[in-house]
Each structure stands twice: as C-alpha cells, then as structure tokens.
Amino acid sequence: MRYQLYYWPTIQGRGEYVRLALEEAGADYTDVARGKGGMGAMMKMMDVHKGTPPFAPPFLEAGKLVIGQTANILLYLGARHGLAPKPDAGKLWVHQLQLTITDFVMEIHDTHHPLGPSLYYEDQKAPAKKRTEEFWKSRVPKYLGYFEDLVAANGGAFVTGRRATYVDLSLFQIVEGLRYAFPNRMRGFEKKVPRLLELHDRIAERPNIKAYLASERRIPFNEDGIFRRYKALDL
Amino acid sequence: MRYQLYYWPTIQGRGEYVRLALEEAGADYTDVARGKGGMGAMMKMMDVHKGTPPFAPPFLEAGKLVIGQTANILLYLGARHGLAPKPDAGKLWVHQLQLTITDFVMEIHDTHHPLGPSLYYEDQKAPAKKRTEEFWKSRVPKYLGYFEDLVAANGGAFVTGRRATYVDLSLFQIVEGLRYAFPNRMRGFEKKVPRLLELHDRIAERPNIKAYLASERRIPFNEDGIFRRYKALDL
Numbered sequence: 001m002r003y004q005l006y007y008w009p010t011i012q013g014r015g016e017y018v019r020l021a022l023e024e025a026g027a028d029y030t031d032v033a034r035g036k037g038g039m040g041a042m043m044k045m046m047d048v049h050k051g052t053p054p055f056a057p058p059f060l061e062a063g064k065l066v067i068g069q070t071a072n073i074l075l076y077l078g079a080r081h082g083l084a085p086k087p088d089a090g091k092l093w094v095h096q097l098q099l100t101i102t103d104f105v106m107e108i109h110d111t112h113h114p115l116g117p118s119l120y121y122e123d124q125k126a127p128a129k130k131r132t133e134e135f136w137k138s139r140v141p142k143y144l145g146y147f148e149d150l151v152a153a154n155g156g157a158f159v160t161g162r163r164a165t166y167v168d169l170s171l172f173q174i175v176e177g178l179r180y181a182f183p184n185r186m187r188g189f190e191k192k193v194p195r196l197l198e199l200h201d202r203i204a205e206r207p208n209i210k211a212y213l214a215s216e217r218r219i220p221f222n223e224d225g226i227f228r229r230y231k232a233l234d235l
Numbered sequence: 236m237r238y239q240l241y242y243w244p245t246i247q248g249r250g251e252y253v254r255l256a257l258e259e260a261g262a263d264y265t266d267v268a269r270g271k272g273g274m275g276a277m278m279k280m281m282d283v284h285k286g287t288p289p290f291a292p293p294f295l296e297a298g299k300l301v302i303g304q305t306a307n308i309l310l311y312l313g314a315r316h317g318l319a320p321k322p323d324a325g326k327l328w329v330h331q332l333q334l335t336i337t338d339f340v341m342e343i344h345d346t347h348h349p350l351g352p353s354l355y356y357e358d359q360k361a362p363a364k365k366r367t368e369e370f371w372k373s374r375v376p377k378y379l380g381y382f383e384d385l386v387a388a389n390g391g392a393f394v395t396g397r398r399a400t401y402v403d404l405s406l407f408q409i410v411e412g413l414r415y416a417f418p419n420r421m422r423g424f425e426k427k428v429p430r431l432l433e434l435h436d437r438i439a440e441r442p443n444i445k446a447y448l449a450s451e452r453r454i455p456f457n458e459d460g461i462f463r464r465y466k467a468l469d470l
Contacts, residue, residue, distance in 0.1 A: 048384040052328045055335045055381055067327055069334040076327060092302055092311060093287045099304040100290045102334075106341055107351070114349045115366045116342070118373040127362045131350045138353040146290055149283040 003029040004061035006042045011225035012173075012218075014070045014105065015058040020169040021074055023212040025081035031217070033057075071098045074166045083166045094160055097150075097167045101174065104143045108177070109226050111135050111233060125232060132233040136185050140178075144193050147171060151195040158199060164206070171196065172203035177227035184235040238264040239296035241277045246460035247408075247453075249305045249340065250293040255404040256309055258447040260316035266452070268292075306333045309401045318401045329395055332385075332402045336409065339378045343412070344461050346370050346468060360467060367468040371420050375413075379428050382406060386430040393434060399441070406431065407438035412462035419470040 003022065007015030009031070022029045032038045045066065046053055054068030060076070067073050075095050078084030084094045109117075114131040115124040147159060154161050158168045175196060178186045190197060203209055212218055221227055238257065242250030244266070257264045267273045280301065281288055289303030295311070302308050310330050313319030319329045344352075349366040350359040382394060389396050393403045410431060413421045425432060438444055447453055456462055 048381065049388050052331070053385075054331070055338075055378075065324055065327070068331045072327060072331045072334055075330070089300055092300070092307060095310070096287070096289070096303045096307045099307055099334075099337075102337075103290075103341070106338070110345065110349075110351070114345075114351075115362060116345070116349075116369040116374065118369045127350060134351040134353045139351065143290075146283065150288075153284050 001028070001063055003027060004032050005029050005058065006032050006045060006061070007058040009034040009038065010219065010222070012177075012221060012227075013058075013225045016173055016219075017070050017101075017166070017170045018058050018060065018073050018077070019217070020173060020209065020212070021077050021081070021083055021166045023217075024164075024166075024169055024206065024208050025077065025083060026208055027077075027081060071095065071102050074098055074170075078166050083164070083169075085160070085163075085165070090160070094165050094167055097147075097159060098170060100143070100146070101167065101170050104139075104174065105226060107135060107139055107143075108181075112228050112230060121228070121230065128230075129232060132182075136182070136189070140189060141192070144174075144189075144196060148193040148196050151199055156195055156198070157202070164203065168199060168203055169209070172200050172209070175200040177221070180221040181227040181229050182234045183229070188235070236263070236298055238262060239267050240264050240293065241267050241280060241296070242293040244268040244273065245454065245457070247412075247456060247462075248293075248460045251408055251454075252305050252336075252401070252405045253293050253295065253308050253312070254452070255408060255444065255447070256312050256316070256318055256401045258452070259399075259401075259404055259441065259443050260312065260318060261443055262312075262316060306330065306337050309333055309405075313401050318399070318404075320395070320398075320400070325395070329400050329402055332382075332394060333405060335378070335381070336402065336405045339374075339409070340461060342370060342374055342378075343416075347463050347465060356463070356465065363465075364467060371417070371424070375424060376427070379409075379424075379431060383428040383431050386434055391430055391433070392437075399438065403434060403438055404444070407435050407444075410435040412456070415456040416462040416464050417469050418464070423470070 005018060005022065007013065033042045042057060052066050058070060058073065059066055059068040060073045067076050078094065079091065084091055111132040112121045112128050113124065114127040121128065150159050158164050159171065223229065240253060240257065242248065268277045277292065287301050293305060293308065294301060294303040295308045302311050313329065314326065319326055346367040347356045347363050348359065349362040356363065385394050393399050394406065395402065458464065
C-alpha cells in the first residue's frame with residue numbers, strides 16, 4: 001500500500017515526526033502537498049462534510065483510512081511497521097511517551113508564539129523572550145531530564161529498551177530542532193543529557209534515516225516551522 | 236477490576252475527562268489523591284526508576300498497567316467500556332478527535348498562562364488579556380466550529396454518530412468550562428454552536444453523569460484548574 005502524507009510543503013513542522021517514521025520503515029509514500037496540485041488536494045481532504053476530516057495537517061491516507069493528529073498517525077504506523085511493541089501494554093506506553101513529546105512540541109512552538117498562533121512573531125517579541133527564558137529555565141530540564149532518566153533506567157540504548165520505536169525518532173528530531181533554534185542555549189545544556197545525545201547519534205546513523213537526511217526529501221529548518229532560530233531568543 | 240485514578244485532588248483539570256469516562260461507564264475506581272495519604276502515593280508512582288512512570292498526572296492504574304496522558308487513558312477505557320467504536324478505524328477516528336480536544340485544552344490553559352506554566356497568572360496579566368482576545372477571535376470559532384460541523388454532518392446526536400463516546404463527554408466538559416470561565420464571552424458565542432449545546436444537554440441528562448454531577452465526587456470549578464474565571468479576561 002502506498003501512503004499519502006498530507007502536510008505543509010515548505011516546513012518540517014509536526015509532519016516531520018511522521019516523515020521520519022515512514023522513512024525509517026522504508027514505506028512507500030507520497031508527500032502530497034509537495035507535488036503539483038498538492039496543496040489543493042490537501043485542502044479538499046479537510047472538507048468537514050466527508051468521512052473523517054482532520055482538524056489540521058498532518059494527516060495520512062492509508063487505503064480507505066484518513067488519520068489525523070501526529071501521535072495518532074504514529075500509533076497506526078508503529079503497529080504496522082515494527083516501530084512499537086506488539087503487546088497492548090507496550091503500545092500504550094510508547095504512545096504515552098509520544099503524547100508527552102506532543103506537549104513539549106506545543107511548548108516549543110509557544111516560545112515564539114506565546115500570544116497564540118493567530119499573530120506573527122513580530123507582534124509578540126517581548127512576551128516571546130520572557131516565555132523562552134522560562135522554557136529554558138524550567139521546561140527543557142523537566143522534559144529532557146525525564147527522557148534522559150528513562151534511557152538510563154532502560155539500559156541506555158533506546159527510550160523503551162533495546163529496540164528503536166517512533167519515540168526515539170521523535171527525540172532525535174527534538175535534539176536536532178533545539179540545536180537549530182537555540183544553538184547557544186543548547187550547547188550550554190547538552191552536558192545534562194548525555195544519553196539523549198547518544199540516542200540522537202544512534203538514530204542519525206541508521207541507514208534509512210541517514211539516507212533521508214542527505215536527500216532532498218528532508219526540508220531544511222527555517223523560520224516558518226516549530227523550531228525557529230531567532231537571535232533575540234537565543235543567548 | 237478496581238481502577239486507581241491519580242490526579243490532583245482539588246481541581247477538575249485534565250483528570251476530569253477521565254473521571255467523566257469512569258463515571259459514565261459505571262466503573263469501580265478510587266480517586267487516590269483525594270484519600271488519606273493519597274498525595275504521597277501519587278508522587279511515589281512518578282518515580283522514574285520504576286516501570287512506566289508518567290510525566291505528569293493524570294494517570295490510571297489498571298491491574299498491572301500504569302497509563303499516563305489523558306487521551307491515552309481514554310483510548311484504553313473507551314475500548315473496555317463501550318465508549319468508543321470497536322473497529323480499528325473507528326477507534327483511531329475517536330482518538331484523533333480527543334487529541335484535537337487535547338490541543339484545545341492546552342490553548343484554553345494558555346489564555347491565563349501565555350508565558351508558560353512556571354509563572355503565576357498574576358505575573359502575566361497583560362499578555363493573558365491579549366492571548367484571550369485572540370483565543371476568542373480565532374481559536375474558539377475554529378475549534379468549536381469544527382465540532383459543530385461534525386455533529387451536523389453525523390446526524391445531530393453525537394459527534395461520531397448515534398452512540399456517545401468519550402469525545403462527547405469531553406465536549407460536555409469543554410462547554411461547561413467555557414461557560415464557567417468566560418460567562419459573558421460564551422453567552423455571546425453560543426448561538427453559533429446550537430448542536431454542540433444540545434449535545435452538552437444530552438450528556439448532562441445521562442443517568443450516570445447526572446448522578447456524578449450532583450455528587451461530592453464532582454469538584455467545583457475554581458481558579459487553580461484549566462478553566463479559570465478571571466474578570467479581566469471575560470468581557
């Protein structure tokens with residue numbers, strides 16, 4: 001089955017967690033909105049009068065299914081491509097971790113959009129600075145410390161044990177993104193999460209991920225996505 | 236099996252979506268932190284060195300399982316208590332809608348905490364006012380309009396069709412909460428979502444929910460939860 005992934009064509013954003021899973025799985029997929037007429041096709045799929053319309057991209061067409069919400073797409077893909085444990089208990093645990101990453105991603109987004117997604121960054125620079133300060137003071141240590149401790153408690157290879165799951169792919173992306181958006185702050189912080197950095201490197205070396213990162217399918221970071229490099233917000 | 240629910244004992248908060256599902260299901264459960272020694276027991280469960288430690292409350296102990304993240308708990312309970320469709324496609328669809336509610340709840344929280352959860356409301360009153368303005372101008376219409384359209388498209392009884400799911404219980408709570416936190420703004424908005432209000436009333440009349448709402452198990456709204464009534468943020 002060939003998947004159709006629908007996401008904004010010029011950013012990594014939330015779609016990137018799905019792209020990484022599809023790439024690691026070696027799945028056959030089209031990144032629809034990056035092709036000709038793709039944006040129109042994506043908008044049409046969001047028509048609320050048909051089937052199971054998603055609230056927002058990303059969403060995945062898989063045969064007759066249309067699945068929205070990043071973590072929900074990963075729940076589906078994880079079970080089909082060996083990117084999550086098979087028993088229900090393991091499935092729920094990995095999904096729980098992904099939902100914690102979802103919360104963190106929302107907080108990362110809010111560093112440059114504390115007044116909400118409907119205003120430009122340029123209209124909220126002062127509160128963005130304040131929120132970013134708090135983010136690095138209390139939220140980054142809490143979230144990354146949690147995952148660092150889990151890696152340690154589970155033996156050091158991946159977050160949930162010896163096998164990589166979609167959560168490990170997402171944590172790779174979190175480290176990449178924080179390094180891009182806050183190079184100075186992240187440099188100062190990295191010594192506190194050595195195992196997470198090792199996990200990041202281990203993911204980057206997996207053949208399918210390595211090939212993806214070197215390809216044109218990987219959109220470079222930019223200031224329209226979740227991770228934005230604004231000098232005023234770094235140190 | 237008797238469930239153990241772990242959540243902050245003095246607020247509805249995110250735990251309320253789980254409480255509503257347990258009550259509707261007529262499930263046997265203990266709201267642990269509201270009992271003697273319960274807060275200590277909750278903190279102990281969050282020790283990262285044991286099993287599957289949650290990042291934050293709420294979490295549910297179900298036999299040997301410890302399940303965190305509100306939507307994940309509902310995914311589990313929905314399948315076991317007839318609060319979600321049985322086929323995978325329906326399960327994913329209902330979960331997707333719950334994750335959209337999760338996003339909305341985060342945005343509701345951010346109306347009084349735009350600079351992040353680590354500062355007090357009193358330290359962020361001006362940005363809170365601005366964010367609340369944007370929230371009512373663009374986010375409430377977008378989220379509630381989406382669910383209103385879904386109820387209409389599916390025949391008017393519940394969001395996904397003829398049977399109530401945990402998503403309908405959560406939408407009941409959203410309407411209750413917005414009415415509590417923003418009585419004036421909500422009064423002005425309600426005419427735009429008549430079907431959602433009917434759904435709210437339909438849920439409120441279900442015997443188990445009705446009994447729960449009249450009981451002491453239902454904690455009253457207050458200014459420590461997600462929905463807070465601050466005069467400066469209403470109209």
